[in-house]
Amino acid sequence: MLKSVFDSIGRVTLFGAKAFRDAWVPPFEGEYLLMQFYEIGVGSFLLVVAAGFALGVVMTLHTRSTLVQFGATAEIPVFQSLAFFNEIGPLVTALLMAGRVGAGMGAQLANMRATEQIDAIETLSVNSFKLLVVTRVIACTIMLPLLTIFMDAAGILGGFLSEHLASHLGWTLYMQRAFDGVALADFIPPTLKTAIFGYLIATISCFYGYTTNEGSDGVRKAATNSVVISSLVIILADVILVKCIFFLFPDQAI
Amino acid sequence: MSDNGQPLPDGPAIAFEEVEKGFDGRTVLDKVSFSVAHGEALCILGRSGTGKSVTLKLMIGLLMADAGKVMVEGADMATLEEDGLMKVRRRMGYLFQSAALFDSFTLCENLAMPLHRLDGSKSREQIKQAVEETLQEVGLEKDGNKMPSALSGGMQKRAGLARALVLQPKILLVDEPSSGLDRITAGEIDQLLMKVKTERHTTMVIVTHDIHGARKIADKFAVLDQGRLLAFGPPAELDKNPDNRLQQFISER
Numbered sequence: 001m002l003k004s005v006f007d008s009i010g011r012v013t014l015f016g017a018k019a020f021r022d023a024w025v026p027p028f029e030g031e032y033l034l035m036q037f038y039e040i041g042v043g044s045f046l047l048v049v050a051a052g053f054a055l056g057v058v059m060t061l062h063t064r065s066t067l068v069q070f071g072a073t074a075e076i077p078v079f080q081s082l083a084f085f086n087e088i089g090p091l092v093t094a095l096l097m098a099g100r101v102g103a104g105m106g107a108q109l110a111n112m113r114a115t116e117q118i119d120a121i122e123t124l125s126v127n128s129f130k131l132l133v134v135t136r137v138i139a140c141t142i143m144l145p146l147l148t149i150f151m152d153a154a155g156i157l158g159g160f161l162s163e164h165l166a167s168h169l170g171w172t173l174y175m176q177r178a179f180d181g182v183a184l185a186d187f188i189p190p191t192l193k194t195a196i197f198g199y200l201i202a203t204i205s206c207f208y209g210y211t212t213n214e215g216s217d218g219v220r221k222a223a224t225n226s227v228v229i230s231s232l233v234i235i236l237a238d239v240i241l242v243k244c245i246f247f248l249f250p251d252q253a254i
Numbered sequence: 255m256s257d258n259g260q261p262l263p264d265g266p267a268i269a270f271e272e273v274e275k276g277f278d279g280r281t282v283l284d285k286v287s288f289s290v291a292h293g294e295a296l297c298i299l300g301r302s303g304t305g306k307s308v309t310l311k312l313m314i315g316l317l318m319a320d321a322g323k324v325m326v327e328g329a330d331m332a333t334l335e336e337d338g339l340m341k342v343r344r345r346m347g348y349l350f351q352s353a354a355l356f357d358s359f360t361l362c363e364n365l366a367m368p369l370h371r372l373d374g375s376k377s378r379e380q381i382k383q384a385v386e387e388t389l390q391e392v393g394l395e396k397d398g399n400k401m402p403s404a405l406s407g408g409m410q411k412r413a414g415l416a417r418a419l420v421l422q423p424k425i426l427l428v429d430e431p432s433s434g435l436d437r438i439t440a441g442e443i444d445q446l447l448m449k450v451k452t453e454r455h456t457t458m459v460i461v462t463h464d465i466h467g468a469r470k471i472a473d474k475f476a477v478l479d480q481g482r483l484l485a486f487g488p489p490a491e492l493d494k495n496p497d498n499r500l501q502q503f504i505s506e507r
Contacts, residue, residue, distance in 0.1 A: 027371070031370075115352060115354060115357070116350050116352055116354040117354050117355075117356055117357070119311075119316050119350070119354065120348070120350060120354035120355075120356070120417075121356075122315075122316060122343070123314050123316070123343060123346070123347075123348035123418075124343070124367070124368040124371075124372070124417075124421070125340045125341075125343040125344045125368070125371075125372055125421075126367070126368060126371050126372070127336070127340070
């Protein structure tokens with residue numbers, strides 16, 4: 001059991017390293033890469049924005065009921081923005097993507113393997129790994145930070161709406177309070193760490209899809225493993241990355 | 255000389271030398287040796303599970319032999335790096351049993367995909383023309399904008415053949431062209447393969463259970479049984495062989 005776990009970790013690591021290495025070597029499959037940007041970015045936009053908005057509303061409702069007791073409702077906007085920039089935005093976006101994009105990648109590639117489409121690509125002298133895996137890894141790595149920014153923005157917007165309905169706080173004052181005391185270091189490192197989440201989601205999902213060879217059962221396993229393993233690895237990686245951010249930006253750790 | 259006037263490489267187009275292949279401890283091919291000359295059509299016959307499709311996959315490098323040599327136009331497939339393998343495959347076409355069309359692309363996109371990537375000398379207009387000509391060759395000129403899921407089994411086979419032919423391969427590998435098709439549709443696929451053979455002088459290796467179609471196309475038969483090469487040679491020669499088991503595979507009755 002343990003041997004099999006380490007074996008899988010080793011194989012995923014080598015798979016991810018190969019994807020990283022091949023990303024810098026031509027041909028770059030620009031057309032297919034654009035399709036992946038569209039599929040991952042545009043296809044996930046509404047989901048991310050809707051989830052961010054709803055979370056923003058709920059977060060404000062919860063924090064308001066607590067902060068009212070201390071007369072600190074003026075701090076709600078900055079709590080909201082810091083929570084979204086530091087953790088909620090990056091982590092929830094990554095988990096949503098693991099569910100939507102990860103499952104899709106795993107199932108699609110496993111289906112292509114089961115129906116010999118990947119073999120067909122190889123017989124046409126096209127490098128299937130570069131075409132199918134590298135393009136997905138690049139697109140997911142680049143799109144995750146962008147989607148995180150939209151999640152953050154939607155969360156703050158949801159928070160404003162909730163707070164506006166509760167206390168009639170104006171837009172300008174809300175935004176002023178939301179960004180008062182928020183440094184670039186609160187925003188940029190946590191947003192950029194989602195590029196690593198994107199790389200992990202695509203690598204793990206593509207690994208389970210591309211390397212399966214079990215027909216329709218392989219499709220089911222690839223879709224399930226892509227979501228479960230990606231989500232778990234994202235949460236574990238988040239712990240390490242937050243520690244790294246605290247190490248590099250000690251002010252964040254206070 | 256080849257049909258385009260270029261000299262053909264010396265030796266056979268494909269040669270198997272004592273090839274062995276197994277999966278999970280089970281031997282699928284056991285010291286199999288044969289060769290296919292340039293422009294020749296070889297039909298591989300045998301029961302299901304005797305390694306016929308594995309033989310095709312060894313020829314195009316989707317699988318590698320455990321022992322022995324698979325030589326394609328003089329190149330040892332086992333020693334080729336990725337670039338070398340791609341160059342050899344560039345001269346080959348492969349029709350899968352399931353056709354294996356890319357299900358998220360239209361038929362035209364299926365055919366254009368390899369041309370865009372591999373034939374940099376062609377403009378978009380030339381690629382479009384090459385795709386249309388190839389679709390016309392297989393009788394699917396009106397179906398270019400359809401998705402593979404909208405095609406019947408026979409049309410999918412013809413589309414798969416069109417994709418295999420679009421790069422003008424010198425060697426065509428065909429896996430079960432008539433499986434799952436009615437006799438008339440299977441006959442149409444056989445006619446297409448005959449046309450490719452006579453007009454393009456393409457070297458062909460066809461795995462089939464359809465002895466009727468095989469007799470129309472093949473210059474030679476290779477009969478596999480339990481992983482071994484039971485017989486190899488022209489159909490007329492094998493017909494004279496009194497081996498009862500062999501006759502069961504190649505007899506039309």
